[in-house]
Amino acid sequence: MPAPDATQEALSIDLASDSVRALNQRLHESMEPRRVRVLHPAGMHSIAVGLDAAHEVEIDGHVGYYCAGMNKLATVRVRGNCGVGVAENMMSGRVVVEGSASQSAGATARGGMLVVHGDASARCAISLKGAEVVVRGSVGHMSAFMAQRGSLVVCGDAGDALGDSLYEARLYVRGSVASLGADCIEKELREEHLTQLQELLAKAEIDDVNPAEFRRYGSARTLYNFHVDNLGSY
Amino acid sequence: MCGIAGLYTKSPGLQDRLGEHLARMLEQLAFRGPDSAGAAFYRAPAPPGSCKVSLCGDEVDWEAIGAELADAFEGASPPRVLATHAVFVVEAEAAEVQAWLAQEHPTLRLMSAGSSIEIFKAAGAPADFIERFAIERLDGSHALGHTRMATESRVTTEHSHPFSTGLDLCLVHNGSLSNHNRLRRRLRSEGIHFQTDNDSEVAAGYLTWRLREGASLEQALEGCLEDLDGFYTFAVGTADGFAVLRDPIACKPAVMAETDEWVAIASEYRAIAVLPGAQNAVTWEPEPGRVYSWGTAPVA
Numbered sequence: 001m002p003a004p005d006a007t008q009e010a011l012s013i014d015l016a017s018d019s020v021r022a023l024n025q026r027l028h029e030s031m032e033p034r035r036v037r038v039l040h041p042a043g044m045h046s047i048a049v050g051l052d053a054a055h056e057v058e059i060d061g062h063v064g065y066y067c068a069g070m071n072k073l074a075t076v077r078v079r080g081n082c083g084v085g086v087a088e089n090m091m092s093g094r095v096v097v098e099g100s101a102s103q104s105a106g107a108t109a110r111g112g113m114l115v116v117h118g119d120a121s122a123r124c125a126i127s128l129k130g131a132e133v134v135v136r137g138s139v140g141h142m143s144a145f146m147a148q149r150g151s152l153v154v155c156g157d158a159g160d161a162l163g164d165s166l167y168e169a170r171l172y173v174r175g176s177v178a179s180l181g182a183d184c185i186e187k188e189l190r191e192e193h194l195t196q197l198q199e200l201l202a203k204a205e206i207d208d209v210n211p212a213e214f215r216r217y218g219s220a221r222t223l224y225n226f227h228v229d230n231l232g233s234y
Numbered sequence: 235m236c237g238i239a240g241l242y243t244k245s246p247g248l249q250d251r252l253g254e255h256l257a258r259m260l261e262q263l264a265f266r267g268p269d270s271a272g273a274a275f276y277r278a279p280a281p282p283g284s285c286k287v288s289l290c291g292d293e294v295d296w297e298a299i300g301a302e303l304a305d306a307f308e309g310a311s312p313p314r315v316l317a318t319h320a321v322f323v324v325e326a327e328a329a330e331v332q333a334w335l336a337q338e339h340p341t342l343r344l345m346s347a348g349s350s351i352e353i354f355k356a357a358g359a360p361a362d363f364i365e366r367f368a369i370e371r372l373d374g375s376h377a378l379g380h381t382r383m384a385t386e387s388r389v390t391t392e393h394s395h396p397f398s399t400g401l402d403l404c405l406v407h408n409g410s411l412s413n414h415n416r417l418r419r420r421l422r423s424e425g426i427h428f429q430t431d432n433d434s435e436v437a438a439g440y441l442t443w444r445l446r447e448g449a450s451l452e453q454a455l456e457g458c459l460e461d462l463d464g465f466y467t468f469a470v471g472t473a474d475g476f477a478v479l480r481d482p483i484a485c486k487p488a489v490m491a492e493t494d495e496w497v498a499i500a501s502e503y504r505a506i507a508v509l510p511g512a513q514n515a516v517t518w519e520p521e522p523g524r525v526y527s528w529g530t531a532p533v534a
Contacts, residue, residue, distance in 0.1 A: 043504030061513065062503050081517055083503060084487065102487065102519055121519050122484050140484075141522065 004033040004056050016040040020047055027051055027074075043083065048076050051093070068095045071112060087114045090131055103140065106133040109150070115204040122159065125152040128169050134204040144171050145181065153200050155209050163217050171217040172197055174209065183223045189216045236395075236408040237263025237381035238488070240469045240476050240499040241509070242528050248495055248510075252277075253372030255509055257364045259498075260379045262505040264360040266408075267381025270394040271363035272355025274404040274471045277374030279350040285328035285401075287335070288321050288345040288352045290391065296320040299339065306334055317366040318391070319345060319354050328401055343392065343429065348402030350375075350473060355394040376529070378471045380406040386414075386433045393430050397438035400445055402473040407434035408501055409486045411464035437462060441470065455479045455525045469499055475529015484522035491515040497528045 011034060013023045023038060024046070033054040041047055045064035048057050051074035059067070062080035072091040081099035090109040097105075100118030107123065109131030116124075116133075122140035125133045128147035138156030145161070147169035157175035164181020170193070171184075180186075197211035223230060239259035243249050252275070260271060280286045289299070296313035300322060303310035308325035324331050328347040335342060346353035354367045360381045364370065380395035387393050396404035411417075414433040417440060422428065426439040440461065444454035451470065455477060458468070467486040470477045478499050480488055489503045493515045500506050503517065520526050 042507035043502060045504075062507065062517065064502060064504055081503070083489075099517075100519070102489075103484070122522065141482075 003054055004035045008035055010035040010037045010058070012037045012039060014039040015042065015044060015047075020044050023047065024049060027053075027055055027057070030055070041080070045083070048074070051076070054093075062099070071095060081118070082116075086116075087112075087131075090114065100137065105135075106131055109133070113203060115206075119156065125150075125169070128152065132200055132203070134200055134206065136204075136206060136209075138175065141178070142181070144169055147171075151196070151200060153197065153204075153214070155206065163219070165223060166217075166219040168219065170196070172200075172214040173217065174214045177215075177217070180217065183220050184217055185220045187216045187218045189214065235266050235383045235385075237266035237501045237505070238406050238408050238467060238469050238499065239263055239379040239501075239505050240377070240406075240471070240478075242376040242475055242497040243495070244497070245495050249375055250373050252374045252377055253368075254370045256372075256377045256379050257370045258508040259500060259505040260360050260364060260369075260381060262508060263379075263381045263501055266501055267383045268359055269384050269389045270355065270357040270382040270391070271360035271380065272353065272382075272394045272396050272406075273363075273367075273369060273377055273379040274346065274351055274353045274396045274406075275372050275374040275377045276350045276402070276471065276473065277352065277372065280323045284323050284325045285331055285347060286321060286323050286349060286352065287328070287331055287347045288319055288354065289335070290319050290343040290345050290355075291339075291341065292318060294320070294342065299342070302338070303331070303334075306338075307331070316354055316368065318356065319367070321352050344398070346398045346402075346404060348473065351398075351402045351404065351471070353396055353398060353404060355380075355391055355396065357389050357391050357394060376471070376475060378404065378406050378469055378476060386410050387431050390430075393432045393435075395434060396471065397432075397435050399438040399441045399470070402471075403441070403445070404471045405434065405438040405441060406469050406471075407437055407466055408488075409464060409466035409481070411437060411462055411466065413463040417461065433464070437466065437468065451477055452525050452527065459523055467501070472529060475527060477525060477527035478520055479525050480520055480522050482523040488520050489517060490520055490526065491517040 038059040041061045041063045043064045049069040052072045055074040057076045059078045064083040066085045068076040069088045071093045075094045077096045082101040085104045087095040088107040090112045092112040097116045101116045101120040103122040105120040106114040106125045108127045110129045113132045117136045119137035124139040124143040126145045128150045130149040134153040141159035144163045148167040151170045154173045158177045160178045161181035163184030300313045311323040313320040395406045411433040414436040421439045467488045468479045491506045
């Protein structure tokens with residue numbers, strides 16, 4: 001789908017006077033890609049959820065829960081912080097958070113890219129199913145819990161129990177890892193991973209971080225099938 | 235789900251409008267807790283040698299209670315009545331007044347005691363609470379508020395937050411505790427008194443007990459990490475400020491923000507967005523298992 005016409009003037013929606021529902025309906029009604037600017041979000045929930053066209057949405061301020069949830073095709077940029085579950089279950093498109101994100105950022109996301117320029121707190125990329133999540137800062141505990149596919153790139157540190165019960169998602173962390181979760185191990189960072197990291201960082205428009213400084217973590221695959229010796233870990 | 239709000243002023247300019255700001259915060263948190271609401275205000279400290287008590291009762295002749303208090307002690311202020319509550323300043327130590335009330339008026343419920351604390355709470359919608367208690371008209375140095383969605387026990391005024399945890403201390407809680415019955419039995423054997431079967435009251439009782447045994451507020455809160463099983467974001471009001479703690483799993487949300495004028499905690503950012511200058515505040519999520527506090531020397 002084509003991007004919005006660059007000459008098109010952005011539609012401004014002010015949440016100090018319009019409701020979130022009115023905003024979302026405008027975005028859902030138009031399959032023609034639009035440029036939309038959202039003013040005074042004031043921490044409101046469910047802003048720009050369920051988009052299904054290549055809109056370019058810019059939000060001026062902090063948002064509440066589930067911003068850009070279920071996103072498809074659209075680019076959503078938050079000029080502030082996000083509450084719980086930004087870009088949860090994203091299918092495609094791109095979500096950029098210029099501030100920090102609360103817990104469960106990118107939860108269960110299947111495709112597209114989530115970039116958080118600040119920190120993301122607990123359970124970042126939990127149950128990730130294929131999206132690319134890049135965090136410029138650090139992530140909290142239980143990040144990438146049961147992540148199945150996709151990549152999590154953390155330029156800072158990771159909290160406790162990183163990648164607990166991980167499936168096939170790839171985790172890259174540049175700083176320290178407080179602890180690894182059950183069945184998550186460090187793996188060799190090979191050429192193909194360096195290439196992938198370079199691509200992910202470039203796509204996230206982060207150019208001051210050296211891909212060679214990252215470590216890679218993945219599943220030891222010992223929890224895939226029932227084994228009585230693992231009983232304590234299930 | 236419940237909602238927590240706390241506002242600590244750094245400049246006198248904001249103190250006159252503390253109630254107005256807390257009311258706006260509680261309104262934003264009403265949908266997190268439609269069952270009941272409450273607030274603790276720290277304001278107008280009683281003079282040395284006097285104490286302040288907040289009482290709650292139905293159809294009480296508060297003027298008569300005031301006269302009895304004035305007779306029993308060196309003196310007492312007339313009641314300041316807010317809906318079902320009344321606040322008295324009594325020329326005596328808080329412990330003496332508490333003992334007298336328990337003896338003479340056992341049906342009156344003591345909401346708070348101390349020098350500056352006043353606690354008000356009621357079952358019912360937060361908007362009704364704000365209106366009935368004229369919360370917007372209250373001033374003070376800092377305040378905590380709560381909106382409740384009951385999960386563990388009944389919806390009554392007694393089960394509402396804040397819970398007093400000692401002189402000038404109170405607790406508001408978002409979450410649920412699973413070992414509260416056993417802990418309540420243990421605390422009762424230590425002489426801690428409970429009014430309800432509410433889990434949050436047990437957390438308040440736990441803090442009261444630890445502080446009585448000589449712990450600092452920070453030590454008492456760190457003890458929660460060991461001794462309480464469950465989910466919680468706590469905010470504890472003290473004479474000089476407030477403290478915040480989230481359990482290590484941190485399912486229950488919290489956002490903090492600070493400007494040159496104020497420090498605020500809320501369950502959600504939307505309750506901070508209503509404060510003056512919020513857009514330029516430093517805003518962050520408190521880390522799990524870490525005690526944050528504002529105000530010098532929270533507890534002696």
